[in-house]
């Protein structure tokens with residue numbers, strides 16, 4: 001006979017990020033006794049770092065603001081960009097549940113969203129001009145009271161040690177704050193920080209509960225309706241990153257708690273894993289100072305490059321610098337696969353910009369970055385090349401060719417500035433606002449690495465977020481969402497808000513399935 005439970009709930013949610021808290025709210029409102037286990041001493045995971053644009057097509061907010069957003073259009077767009085028929089069932093479930101989820105959440109006065117222009121990442125059928133993203137409305141800290149201390153700090157504070165005052169919470173901070181506020185009003189839900197999930201408990205092949213730690217003590221927690229794994233990916237697990245991706249965990253944007261615990265636990269029960277090589281790729285700016293063990297540098301997401309050009313170790317450009325970040329990541333990976341010098345990338349711009357011409361998580365401290373060799377400045381391109389260890393003639397030729405493109409407004413090599421997304425961050429005038437000449441010394445070079453906004457491979461799930469075994473059959477009582485799963489968008493990052501949007505929708509669908517009483 002198995003040991004008795006120390007506690008019993010209807011639903012146990014593993015991970016208190018965007019997907020997990022959405023699911024817990026849904027379960028609590030349905031009257032299901034719900035426990036959220038969060039490994040960190042704060043909630044939010046990577047969602048708390050995010051801008052929290054949400055790709056939830058066809059909802060009532062985009063219906064008024066976005067030009068032509070629709071469920072069928074979004075499906076066509078996913079078909080054109082992701083294009084994997086095996087994922088179509090889940091994609092339909094995702095897109096056709098998005099409006100229902102937004103309507104459901106906004107019935108609660110604590111949860112509010114606004115349309116936010118941010119173009120989809122591909123020029124493909126079904127794309128909507130200016131995108132179809134919504135973001136949580138900002139929320140004053142006073143409205144959250146003590147709950148604000150339970151929201152993971154911003155990336156600038158958490159990773160880069162910057163002093164960030166949180167009088168008002170924005171983006172992912174606001175999403176997590178709002179969800180915590182809504183949950184705090186539901187008696188049925190307990191959200192428990194500093195309570196790492198350890199393993200799944202089964203009976204007759206059915207998941208019936210979990211083991212978790214609390215104050216260092218292990219407890220067995222029963223889950224009558226099901227367990228939802230919403231614990232992020234394996235971003236910060238150096239061994240898994242090496243084994244599954246051949247990559248270093250060091251440049252991830254994820255908090256250190258993201259070590260793939262839930263994926264490993266499900267795999268130990270025979271869950272099928274897929275897409276492990278995939279990531280929501282991003283360019284990261286490198287800063288002095290270690291956030292994790294390893295090299296003396298750390299890094300954080302940087303977006304919206306409106307000046308300069310990128311070169312690899314050959315001193316040459318290799319892609320359109322204004323590409324959406326995940327597509328830039330894929331270009332870098334393509335270089336690696338072709339055996340070409342890929343990383344680090346040097347981002348070269350001139351002195352017309354008083355600081356890095358983009359939107360970093362935090363402004364780099366130029367003096368500290370110069371001292372650490374992460375930023376170089378020189379009066380000539382040849383001198384800059386010497387400092388970077390790049391072939392001077394090639395770098396000079398690259399900059400001269402780029403400047404000739406800036407003069408004509410046409411990037412003959414990589415078509416920078418031709419897409420709506422490119423121009424979104426470069427609204428200026430001139431023949432092509434994305435092509436700003438590099439001709440005002442001193443010249444600057446800043447180091448970039450390939451980061452991620454999450455790994456996106458993991459357990460394979462069905463349209464109701466049920467975890468499937470190797471034979472494709474659901475493992476009873478076990479559900480998963482977000483970066484714990486093999487993403488419904490495969491290897492592709494189709495548009496802003498897909499990571500959190502998909503995590504929220506499948507967390508919601510999992511609970512709806514559990515609430516219907518049909519576990520497994």
Ligand SMILES: Cc1cc2nc3c(=O)[nH]c(=O)nc-3n(C[C@H](O)[C@H](O)[C@H](O)COP(=O)(O)OP(=O)(O)OC[C@H]3O[C@@H](n4cnc5c(N)ncnc54)[C@H](O)[C@@H]3O)c2cc1C
Pocket residue numbers: 014015016017018019020037038039040042043044045046047048049050051052053054055155195196197198230231232233253254255257258259260261262280301452453454481482483484496497498499500501503504
């Ligand atoms: C700077 C930045 C900007 C971004 N902007 C956007 C954006 O605008 N839109 C978008 O969609 N995406 C964005 N992303 C990506 C997005 O934030 C993540 O991919 C997404 O939040 C993942 O959500 P999730 O629900 O899978 O998990 P998370 O929200 O990351 O939560 C997982 C949680 O599980 C916990 N956990 C892990 N292991 C355990 C365990 N053993 N026991 C208990 N708990 C555990 C973690 O501590 C964490 O709190 C951004 C990311 C970054 C870094």
